[in-house]
Amino acid sequence: MLGDYAPLLVLFGVALGLGLAILGIAALVGPRRPSPVKRETYESGMTAIGPGQRRTPVRFYLVATLFILFDIEAIYLFPWAIVFRDLAQPAPIGQGFGALASMAVFVGVLTLGLVHAWRRGALEWD
Numbered sequence: 719m720l721g722d723y724a725p726l727l728v729l730f731g732v733a734l735g736l737g738l739a740i741l742g743i744a745a746l747v748g749p750r751r752p753s754p755v756k757r758e759t760y761e762s763g764m765t766a767i768g769p770g771q772r773r774t775p776v777r778f779y780l781v782a783t784l785f786i787l788f789d790i791e792a793i794y795l796f797p798w799a800i801v802f803r804d805l806a807q808p809a810p811i812g813q814g815f816g817a818l819a820s821m822a823v824f825v826g827v828l829t830l831g832l833v834h835a836w837r838r839g840a841l842e843w844d
Contacts, residue, residue, distance in 0.1 A: 780840055791828050795821070 798805075798821055805817035813820075835841060 784835060784840060
C-alpha cells in the first residue's frame with residue numbers, strides 16, 4: 719500500500735527540500751542592508767500618505783461574497799446550457815422535463831436570495 723504512494727512522497731520530499739534549500743541559500747548569500755528608506759511603505763513610487771493599513775468597510779466584504787456566490791452560479795449554468803439538448807431528450811436518453819425543472823429550481827432559489835439581499839439593502843453602497 720505504501721509502495722503505491724512512494725513516488726508521490728518522493729516528489730513531496732524533493733519539492734520541500736528544494737524550497738527550503740532556496741530559502742536557506744537566499745538568507746545566507748543575500749545582502750542585508752536595512753535602512754529607513756527600505757522600511758517605508760512602497761506605493762508605486764509615490765510618497766506614502768497616511769497609515770499603510772486602513773480599515774476596509776464591512777459592506778465591501780458583503781458585496782464581494784455576493785459577487786462570488788452569483789459568479790459560481792454562472793459556473794454551474796454554462797455547462798448545463800451546453801448539454802441541455804442532450805439532457806432534454808426523453809427518459810431513456812436524457813432527463814426530459816426534469817433537466818429544465820431542476821435548473822429552474824436552482825435559478826429560482828438564487829433569485830430569491832438576490833431579492834432578499836436587495837430588499838435588505840446589501841447591494842446599496844451608500
